[in-house]
Amino acid sequence: MALYLTGAQGDGTATNPRRPKYVESFGVSWSAMDFGEAPVFLVSAVLSPEIEDTLVPNSDFAKVPVDLDQNLTSGQVTAWSTRLESLGLPAQWLDTGFTWRQVIRGVLAVFLFAQRAQVSIVQANLDQTFSQLSLAVRTRIIEAATSLGLSSAGVTGATPVRQVMRAIAVQWRNPIVIGEITL
Amino acid sequence: MSIQATDDFNRADNANLGSLWDVLTSANSFAVASNKVAPTGFAGGAFSAETYNGVTWIDAQYSQVKVTTDGTGNGFGGGPLVRGQAGAETAYVMAVSHTDPGNNEIFIYKRVAGSLTTLASAHKAWTNGDTFTLAISPNGDIIGLINGVAIRELIIQDVSIGSGSPGIAHINQSTTTTTLDDWEGGIPDQFYGSRDWSEFPKFLLRKDLGVR
Numbered sequence: 001m002a003l004y005l006t007g008a009q010g011d012g013t014a015t016n017p018r019r020p021k022y023v024e025s026f027g028v029s030w031s032a033m034d035f036g037e038a039p040v041f042l043v044s045a046v047l048s049p050e051i052e053d054t055l056v057p058n059s060d061f062a063k064v065p066v067d068l069d070q071n072l073t074s075g076q077v078t079a080w081s082t083r084l085e086s087l088g089l090p091a092q093w094l095d096t097g098f099t100w101r102q103v104i105r106g107v108l109a110v111f112l113f114a115q116r117a118q119v120s121i122v123q124a125n126l127d128q129t130f131s132q133l134s135l136a137v138r139t140r141i142i143e144a145a146t147s148l149g150l151s152s153a154g155v156t157g158a159t160p161v162r163q164v165m166r167a168i169a170v171q172w173r174n175p176i177v178i179g180e181i182t183l
Numbered sequence: 184m185s186i187q188a189t190d191d192f193n194r195a196d197n198a199n200l201g202s203l204w205d206v207l208t209s210a211n212s213f214a215v216a217s218n219k220v221a222p223t224g225f226a227g228g229a230f231s232a233e234t235y236n237g238v239t240w241i242d243a244q245y246s247q248v249k250v251t252t253d254g255t256g257n258g259f260g261g262g263p264l265v266r267g268q269a270g271a272e273t274a275y276v277m278a279v280s281h282t283d284p285g286n287n288e289i290f291i292y293k294r295v296a297g298s299l300t301t302l303a304s305a306h307k308a309w310t311n312g313d314t315f316t317l318a319i320s321p322n323g324d325i326i327g328l329i330n331g332v333a334i335r336e337l338i339i340q341d342v343s344i345g346s347g348s349p350g351i352a353h354i355n356q357s358t359t360t361t362t363l364d365d366w367e368g369g370i371p372d373q374f375y376g377s378r379d380w381s382e383f384p385k386f387l388l389r390k391d392l393g394v395r
Contacts, residue, residue: 013299027287034302034341
């Protein structure tokens, strides 16, 4: 079983539910977590090497190394920072001191917060400040953090969006489980 | 599991399930027929869903029901729901059908204000009358079980829906017939055991007769 970062498909109707791209077409069982309203999923599945080779060329598909307890290499830091930031996920904090488990846990903590917020804070310019977001979005972010028992005390109008998302997500204390993989 | 409520639907045929059940806003209802219940939405993709209101539910809850259907694959079917919100078309739903080559039979969805997102799917053969359970912890750990056995692919975490009530649901494929029977709702064991909820998925995997 491995983890994959994929795009999303489907319009959210019963006949065409929103779901991760690619995996369903191979008839394999899978579990997935989504990045709130953003078209990004983290999928847990067992895909053959042949299937992985077919999917990896897609720009919206990436495989997480199976050994989650190894540290990122400098090349992986560069590649994954670019990939995650392009998806609206703050990733400037990545460095070779982190294991893949820590990185994916950090990503999924942002996913969980985005699920509760249910607003389009994602795929925004991560460098814009909190005050540049609409009042409705700012309110929803604070409400979502509060409802999850997470503090937003350090967030000011001058705080960059990337810092807001990261600061709230790092407070997630419970293990995150996806398809029997615990992060 | 700590049982909080049951309904065997053994009563006269009726167009609705009675006062203890609420239809989710914008969803179709269920009707009692031959001591079982069946969805009333028959257009392709119609969503039927009801929650049980005879108990004040906490966020940790499970819902289980026996399913019989002639439907096959592709994400349609009926089953239990948790954290259903009667005032909105919002719930976590397990939809079950039979084998269709190339497609999975068991899906876990979240339906938020009418929008459907697939969270997990599993390819598992099963028999009409089998019992399907959907359980959720306070942390949003969601687990699907067949006949009390946790399915590893049906373990997921989602916090989009923070509260609600357990019940039943059906996503319709217009050519199929589905009935649900012997519903039960309650609280997963771990809540009463004062164990750390972070161990909830592993606990179920160990506790409930193994993993399929």
